[in-house]
Amino acid sequence: MLLFCPTCANILQVEEGPKCLRFSCSTCPYVHNITRRVGSRSYPKRKEVRHSCRTLHHMGNGDCLLNCVRLIIFLISLG
Ligand SMILES: [Zn+2]
Numbered sequence: 001m002l003l004f005c006p007t008c009a010n011i012l013q014v015e016e017g018p019k020c021l022r023f024s025c026s027t028c029p030y031v032h033n034i035t036r037r038v039g040s041r042s043y044p045k046r047k048e049v050r051h052s053c054r055t056l057h058h059m060g061n062g063d064c065l066l067n068c069v070r071l072i073i074f075l076i077s078l079g
Pocket residue numbers: 005006007008009010025026027028029030
């Protein structure tokens with residue numbers, strides 16, 4: 001997770017302040033004390049299996065069903 005300086009838009013660094021950790025900018029005097037937990041999570045959408053099977057159909061492969069099953073098993077093994 002990257003935080004940016006609201007003054008000059010550079011990346012903020014974490015440093016140890018007199019009371020607690022704090023975000024600081026390396027090019028301007030901006031400082032922000034960290035008084036609570038900071039974090040974020042993102043959950044990217046998984047790729048659809050049907051899309052990959054459609055690609056195999058367009059390849060004109062005669063063993064398309066077998067390839068689709070192999071592809072699904074492979075994708076499941078990836079988690
Ligand atoms: Zn700055």
